[in-house]
Amino acid sequence: MSTTTTYTLEANALSIGYTHKNEITTIAENLSFQLQKGELIGLVGANGMGKSTLLKTLCGMIPSLGGVVTFNGKQLKNYTEQNLAKELSIVLTGAIPPSNLTVSEIIALGRQPYTNWIGSLSKQDKAKVIEVIDLLKLSSLKHKKSYELSDGQLQKVLLGRALAQDTSVIVLDEPTTHLDIYHKAYILKLLKEVAHTTQKTILFSTHEIDLAIQLCDQMMILTKDNFTVDQPCNLISKGSFNDLFPKDLIHFDQTTGSFRVHK
Numbered sequence: 416m417s418t419t420t421t422y423t424l425e426a427n428a429l430s431i432g433y434t435h436k437n438e439i440t441t442i443a444e445n446l447s448f449q450l451q452k453g454e455l456i457g458l459v460g461a462n463g464m465g466k467s468t469l470l471k472t473l474c475g476m477i478p479s480l481g482g483v484v485t486f487n488g489k490q491l492k493n494y495t496e497q498n499l500a501k502e503l504s505i506v507l508t509g510a511i512p513p514s515n516l517t518v519s520e521i522i523a524l525g526r527q528p529y530t531n532w533i534g535s536l537s538k539q540d541k542a543k544v545i546e547v548i549d550l551l552k553l554s555s556l557k558h559k560k561s562y563e564l565s566d567g568q569l570q571k572v573l574l575g576r577a578l579a580q581d582t583s584v585i586v587l588d589e590p591t592t593h594l595d596i597y598h599k600a601y602i603l604k605l606l607k608e609v610a611h612t613t614q615k616t617i618l619f620s621t622h623e624i625d626l627a628i629q630l631c632d633q634m635m636i637l638t639k640d641n642f643t644v645d646q647p648c649n650l651i652s653k654g655s656f657n658d659l660f661p662k663d664l665i666h667f668d669q670t671t672g673s674f675r676v677h678k
């Protein structure tokens with residue numbers, strides 16, 4: 416049943432993992448958190464810890480093994496695909512769209528939940544596409560086909576498609592993977608601005624821990640034994656980043672807020 420809430424995305428006692436031929440592999444369990452409007456949230460964890468599994472479970476792409484996910488007060492399982500697409504957009508790594516589409520056309524795909532059955536764009540849809548192209552500074556590329564783009568440019572375009580979808584929650588799996596350090600910072604700063612100015616909840620997974628610490632309102636740390644959600648400064652003071660990786664090679668330096676290699 417729907418209830419009024421200030422949280423856009425909530426998980427309660429969520430268990431994530433995979434079921435193959437009745438064999439259940441649990442990747443993480445008892446995950447609970449509440450995310451608010453206007454927040455940028457970074458999810459970090461070592462390779463294979465379950466970040467993508469968690470994001471896909473939150474989006475309903477893979478079934479949870481237990482617990483409840485709620486969007487804007489309504490349980491995920493009670494949404495139709497069409498209605499969920501108005502609340503939630505997803506950007507997955509390697510989700511390359513058909514290569515003969517132009518940048519504008521890919522971004523316009525984000526309007527699908529709002530268009531009629533033949534997919535024709537209204538004035539409002541077209542205005543949204545132009546707004547996103549301007550926001551992401553993609554005007555010079557708008558007529559290029561997706562196969563003509565660099566990996567980084569394509570990543571920006573996929574973000575554009577999610578922004579055009581204009582949902583209250585955006586989930587991105589490693590959105591800065593193919594970008595250089597300048598463009599990693601550019602995209603994460605842009606996500607923060609979008610979250611703050613449009614009051615969207617933006618959750619992304621990343622290995623860019625230093626940048627995430629500087630830019631996120633909240634961070635989620637997923638380790639083998641723990642799941643912690645808090646503001647980056649609190650996580651630093653609690654020493655939570657120290658548990659992210661084995662301690663034989665690197666350590667977290669609390670004064671600089673970054674990882675250092677043992678000399």
Ligand SMILES: Nc1ncnc2c1ncn2[C@@H]1O[C@H](COP(=O)(O)OP(=O)(O)OP(=O)(O)O)[C@@H](O)[C@H]1O
Pocket residue numbers: 433440442460461462463464465466467468469
């Ligand atoms: N379809 C699947 N079936 C079974 N196990 C899977 C499946 N996909 C992933 N896994 C396993 O789930 C675990 C978590 O994987 P996941 O991709 O969620 O980790 P991650 O934290 O996103 O890793 P990375 O940082 O390397 O991208 C891994 O042990 C992986 O092998």
